Amino acid sequence: MTTTINPTPAAPRDRAALAAGLRAALDGEFHEFKQGLRERLDAETMVRPVGQDIDTAREWTTNSLRRLTETGYNTVGMPEEFGGTESFAHSIAAFEVLGTGDLSLTIKSGVQSGLFGGAILNLGNDEQRRRWLPGVMNLDILGCYGMTELGRGSDVQSLETTITYLPETEEFEVHTPTDDARKAYIGNAAKDGHMAAVFGKLIVDGTDHGVHCIVVPIRDDEGNALEGIELGDHGHKGGLLGVDNGTIAFHHVRVPRENLLDRYGHVSADGTYSSPIERRGKRFSTMLSTLVRGRISVGGAGASATRRGLTIAVRHALKRTQFTTPTGEPVHIMRYQLHQRKLVPELARAYAFGFAQNELMKSFQAVADGEGDETAQRELGTHAAGLKAAQTRWANDTLQMCREACGGYGYMAENGLTTLTADADVFATFEGDNTVLSQLVARGLLSGFQASWSNLDMLETVRRSAALVSNRLLERTTAKATIDRLVSIASRKSSEEKILARGWHVELLEYREKRIIEALGMRMREVLKLDKSEQFEAMNQCQNHMADAAAAHMDRVILEAFIEGISETEEGHAREVLIKLCDLYALSTIHDNATWYLERSVYDGPRSRGIAQAIEKLCAELTDDIEAITDGLGVEEKFLNSVIAQA
Amino acid sequence: MTTTINPTPAAPRDRAALAAGLRAALDGEFHEFKQGLRERLDAETMVRPVGQDIDTAREWTTNSLRRLTETGYNTVGMPEEFGGTESFAHSIAAFEVLGTGDLSLTIKSGVQSGLFGGAILNLGNDEQRRRWLPGVMNLDILGCYGMTELGRGSDVQSLETTITYLPETEEFEVHTPTDDARKAYIGNAAKDGHMAAVFGKLIVDGTDHGVHCIVVPIRDDEGNALEGIELGDHGHKGGLLGVDNGTIAFHHVRVPRENLLDRYGHVSADGTYSSPIERRGKRFSTMLSTLVRGRISVGGAGASATRRGLTIAVRHALKRTQFTTPTGEPVHIMRYQLHQRKLVPELARAYAFGFAQNELMKSFQAVADGEGDETAQRELGTHAAGLKAAQTRWANDTLQMCREACGGYGYMAENGLTTLTADADVFATFEGDNTVLSQLVARGLLSGFQASWSNLDMLETVRRSAALVSNRLLERTTAKATIDRLVSIASRKSSEEKILARGWHVELLEYREKRIIEALGMRMREVLKLDKSEQFEAMNQCQNHMADAAAAHMDRVILEAFIEGISETEEGHAREVLIKLCDLYALSTIHDNATWYLERSVYDGPRSRGIAQAIEKLCAELTDDIEAITDGLGVEEKFLNSVIAQA
Known part of the structure; x- marks a missing residue:
């Protein structure tokens, strides 16, 4: 059986114009913003040198995060009244651009602004936002997002950490009751973090009010752990060498009452609990609202990383020849049917995911702007989970394919693909394990x-x-x-x-x-x-x-x-x-x-x-x-960090 | 529609007996040999500490290779007359056992014994075997296998390196005519190698006789490159941090006539070329015979690595609980349908590949023993290529799945899975790119x-x-x-x-x-x-x-x-x-x-x-x-190198 496919249009080809047109379409309403950021960010900030040891990688990442501040990156998505700029949706778009560079920097930035900052922004009251957000944005306060515990990865509702109110001193006592209850995989915990937004069961006068979040100082100005705080270092991971993930345990640590992020659950001085949300399940899902933005962001950054991988692999395939035709002509590997079958459908998927991500960002902004009811919020959560799982699954599979499509070159660190696969790997697991997310979507x-x-x-x-x-x-x-x-x-x-x-x-x-x-x-x-x-x-x-x-x-x-x-x-x-x-x-x-x-x-x-x-x-x-289609993905040459992909 | 499956047999379960029975069946005729080796090898030799930098990793690997020598490992598969023990097939079985430990050690050992040693064994004459094989076995001579060139990964027939006979001095001149002709990804080249078996076009009196192999000294006793030898270091790769891969270029390097491995292509002092194999194509495929053993070995080691990954993931899944039943009982993740759907079919494949590998080893031994005609040799090549591609594809996919199945734990280097995925990755590319091999099989x-x-x-x-x-x-x-x-x-x-x-x-x-x-x-x-x-x-x-x-x-x-x-x-x-x-x-x-x-x-x-x-x-x-099925895979607890997999 033969199929009828329209022949390629005869219009004269202009690669640059086509690439520009595709990029504008794929960026959608964020085109100007993204394009500006791509130009503003420099390789020194975005491209981590190959072969660093763990200490150098962490130092490089912290320094790059500080350089980012100078570009205004960190204020995107924060409310104007606290010194922020642009919309929430733009902060996700910015994160996507960041994701075309080094992923340690991307994730460290996400921990600081999206997770730690996001917890204060979403769960804190106005006074707390004023107190902490400026420091979040200018990096005076580097912070952790203390949700996951060793024993409970996906089962957040069962967190064991306790946040107990002590009316006599008007303080909360934060405590880690078991080894399994240690906060785990926490970015900024091993080295840089001075504060942590800690999730745990709020207990007031013996009553468990479910998961709440409190800000706890963890290090002094010299970087030493504060009294009662036990910090661990996860050391080497599969990738993300520049992110200082670690564990945190709290031994009867006392913090002022004013540190409870109490927008959805307040404890008065005399120990009276109140919440604007009656229903406990609804309160819990609201407390987890930072996760939605995190999931959209991580899905987008995973897609960006994959776009970079595809760009490297396509550029290589257009240069590399292997074997000759029966008439002796060298064959570019991009000409081989199997190479096309590997790369081209993933380019199509890159576009598909890009458009879907744009829609999701718009829905996110609409819900944040108060448009849409509770159902719209639930749908947003469903689609954020679904697209995160789909994009990060695709990222892992596709980056590995790109690595292999570059043969021996692909395995050399200087060509950029192995760091990409190693770094993006964990995207399948964090911000919601993909398997668990699939159940959530259903x-x-x-x-x-x-x-x-x-x-x-x-x-x-x-x-x-x-x-x-x-x-x-x-x-x-x-x-x-x-x-x-x-x-x-x-x-x-x-x-x-x-x-x-x-x-x-x-x-x-x-x-x-x-x-x-x-x-x-x-x-x-x-x-x-x-x-x-x-x-x-x-x-x-x-x-x-x-x-x-x-x-x-x-x-x-x-x-x-x-x-x-x-x-x-x-x-x-x-x-x-x-x-x-x-x-x-x-x-x-x-x-x-x-x-x-x-x-x-x-x-x-x-x-x-x-x-x-x-x-x-x-x-x-x-x-x-294929050259223009690849250029349309929006990965700047200066961020490729790959010897084989150089023009 | 319902299906009829026999209920689980009611016989009393004895996990240890079942595991032992499965292991014996899977090991087949190599059971006693493998079991002996598993017991003889120790963790100090087999398990590389986590988080080493590149220099430490290389040093550890070289030292472990020396320790291996003391166990008699390096003599397996060498002919008795040169101090060897056991059969070829046993050397592949031994390699499989080695592959349940650190893969840098495994590959470095393969480069030394299988590739460098294999070239001398298969392509050299008796005098050459006597001259070099003892040094190969006791590691007095660390060697490289110089086949791949930067510009020609899979297209070995087009190698550009020249081996030109100079009758006036009865020497060969080995030369790298272009940058693209540099030998690339060569194990032992960056640091340890003192000699290299170099493949290139043999040119005698202006006539190109096709690809041949010659032994070229590359470093002096102090480890400095010899005159005319240019050595490069690939530095960081995706994994295999302990293997010192590098490049070699030859600038009009002269070596004695007696260094040409001339079993299938001899040049007399006066410059007369002769070969026992008339047909050029047949001669080429014979010259590449080391690849067959290499492919069978790499496929087997890839499968071994995957068995280790599966063992870690199953052990974790049997300990880890997440969420509770509606009646409040914690659920081991191995009980979840999706977790079973991920792990159990791969355990079945592990057994399938193990049995297929056994058959292939037997065929390999039969051909080596002179049983079977030219067609049998060709079939062996076809099946070696096919099973290498199948097992290493499976290794990459399955190790990644195992990593993800262990969630956040899986991403921490101390749990062993990320090093495994990173190390085994290149198995899809080296010893024949899997895509190219699929075409070869067809x-x-x-x-x-x-x-x-x-x-x-x-x-x-x-x-x-x-x-x-x-x-x-x-x-x-x-x-x-x-x-x-x-x-x-x-x-x-x-x-x-x-x-x-x-x-x-x-x-x-x-x-x-x-x-x-x-x-x-x-x-x-x-x-x-x-x-x-x-x-x-x-x-x-x-x-x-x-x-x-x-x-x-x-x-x-x-x-x-x-x-x-x-x-x-x-x-x-x-x-x-x-x-x-x-x-x-x-x-x-x-x-x-x-x-x-x-x-x-x-x-x-x-x-x-x-x-x-x-x-x-x-x-x-x-x-x-599942515990017994996993134990049956034959990965010793002492080699797991994984905190979460500890009993």
Whole structure:
């Protein structure tokens, strides 16, 4: 079976113009801001020399973080009244640009501004913000984000650290009751941190009010641990050599009452607890709100790192020759079909994720601006988790592929790829373990499921079953009119034409999503009928199904974002290339799930093989423009830090 | 649809006995030898401390290599007449045991004994072996294997280094004509090597006789580069910090005539070239014979490293709890369905690869012992390439999965996994890039294809087309009678019963292999009809198809080896567990290719979903025995080098 793919447009090619057009489209509304930052940041700040030992790496990273301050980077996303500039969304966009350079610097900056600063910003009162945020921004106060404990990685609700109110002295006592309760993997803990935002159970007069956050000084001006503070150093990790991760244990440490970040949970001098949020579950999820921004940021930085890896690998492949043709001509490795099959679909994914990230940043800003209800907030959390997991999984797989695509060169540190793979590795685990996040996304798709679990009896659940699946999350997230039109056009196309019909792609991804989630909803309904003692195992048997649901949902959301991105790009060469990249993204995603479609006879064998052939053809066609497509990813040459990628 | 899987046998479980039984089965005929070595080697030699800088790592590795000598390790696989012990196959088995420890040591040992020593052993004459092999074994002569050049990674036939005979002084001049011709990534070059086996074009009286190998001294006793030798240091790499990889360039370096390893290409004093092998192509492939042993060794060591990673991850998962059941019971993460789906199929693959590696070692020994014809040699090369690619691909993917499965712990260097992933990474590239090897395997499957390319005209090709696919490589490799019986039994089973019928698994893998290779053969026939100028692109379009053919062939060969392994294991608990592991391996492999089967309606949707359910069920059942299954992999506790894996 042959497929019909439009030939490459005959318009004269101008690589620079195409690259600029693609970059502007991919940056979207953040284009000017990002482009300014790319120009303003210098290699001295962004590029860490190869082969440093751990002490030198940490020192370099701390110094670079200070240099960043001079560029105004650290004030982005902070409120104007406290000396900040730009919006929250811009702070994520800035983090993406930072992520095209050294990832130790990126993560250290994220710990300081996004996590430590974010905790004060989101959970603190006005006085606390005024007290600490200026020092957060100018780095007078380097801080830690003390959430994770050794014994409880993902299970934040079970934190063991205690924050106990002592009315007699109007202080809180912060305490680590067991070895397992030590705060672990904490950035800035091993060397630089002077304060920590510490999460623990707030206990007032014997009552546990759940997880709250308090600011605790941990080092004196000379850098020594304060009394009662026990600091450990994790030493060497898989990567991120420049980030001083460590452990913190608190031995009956007393801090003033005014250090409790009390926006959502206040303790008065006489020991009366009050909160503007009645419901404990809701209070907990609000306390964790810093995680949402962290997840969006980490997903974006993981994607940036991958863009850098792809840029290095493509540049190498366009220079490197291996073997000759039967007529004796040397062959650039980018010409080999298998090399195209490795690199080109990931370039398409890079664009897809970029557009999806833009949509997510907009949703984040909207929620932060008070637009959208509680449901919108929950959806934001669901999509932040889903896109973080998708992008960081992709980062790990793709960076490893890029490393291998550069052969022996790829393994030499001077070419930049091994540090990238090592640094980005942990993105799959921190800010939410990807596997756990996939379950979180699935739960988000099942509306009212959490409520059903604890509150409703079986009959009530069954009665509410029609609403078990969240219809709102199944709705189009963006570009509604455009997509409806595309679907309608596709329905009138011949079977042959459908392969490249965008509406057909949408229909396929939508169908898979709905079927998987509906089936999951039905299984969940059965689980809820069970006795509590049987629920765990029955629920456990659904984990794989939940992961599938999460993936199917995100696949569709990402495709919609790509369509939205194209619809906002004006006619021209860049748009034409984006359409092909979207074809490749959509068909690759469909083909990755071909087993599912074929099992259900959604399409037949010949059609499936036609999709595979269309993918091969698109890879070959897009290779013609691969330099511009790669440049469009927005990674400045000065940040590549790779000998083989030099022009 | 439900599947019928036999319940776990009710026999009393004895973990130690089961582990011992599994280990003995997996070690096969090398059990006693491997077990002896595991006991003899100590942690001081095998376990490299975490967090070393590059100088310390190199020093540790060199010292450990010397300590190895004291254990007799270095003499294994060398001929008795030169002071060696055991067989070639045993040297590969020994390398596998070494690979359960530090990989820098493993690779440095491989460079010294397998590559440098192997070149002298395989390509040298008796006098040369006597002259150098004792020094290779006792480490008086540390040597390099100078094959790869910067500009030509996989394309060894195009090496640029010249070895030119100078009859006036009865010397050879070794020369590096361009920067790209520098020998690159050479182990022992940066620091320790005193000699190098250098591959280059042999030129005698103006005639290029193709690639030959010559021994060149490169450093004096003080460790300084000799005149005309330019040594470079690659410095930091992705991993293998203890291996001193570097570059070597030769500037008109003269060496005595007696240094040419001349078993397959001799130059007499007066400058007459002679070779026992007439055909140039055959001579080239013989010259590359060290690569076969290297590939088998590297594949095995990659598998060993993965066994260590799996052992660490499983031990952690059996200790670590996260979250609680609805009734408040803490849950070990090994109990989670998704954790089982990650780890258990890879344990099954670890066994599958182990049995396949045993078969390959036996074939290697048989060919070395002079059993088997030229076709058997070619088949050995094909299977060595295929299993190296399969095992090292698996190593990279699985070690990364293990790292992630240990969450934050997994990222801390002290837990062993990040060094493993970083070290094993390059296994995908060295000793033959995996992508290139996949093409080599496919070419091996197309009999006479190489010959057709250069010698036959189109008509002749078409006439020979019936033999285009190598029927011999499609034959059963092992356990013929057993497998024929299983296939015959399966054909009489009901549709429902087939899912766990081994004969059905074999039939499915065989069918896929034959169809893919036959279709490839037909495409190749068309390629051969084309004009030379069109052949490259047409051939290029087959690369993906060739990779599929290679994978399909190896999948079937590996399954057959597993069946052979089971057939050699006596009845009992270990055998029962092996059967289940083989079920899981076979069904996972089939399901990974479900798209292919469904596209061709080999089975239908419900059957495909039945297979997926059977996999889930097998994962859960095998989890009951997971400690013993992991112990059976043969990684000694003393070599784990992982805090979280401590008992």
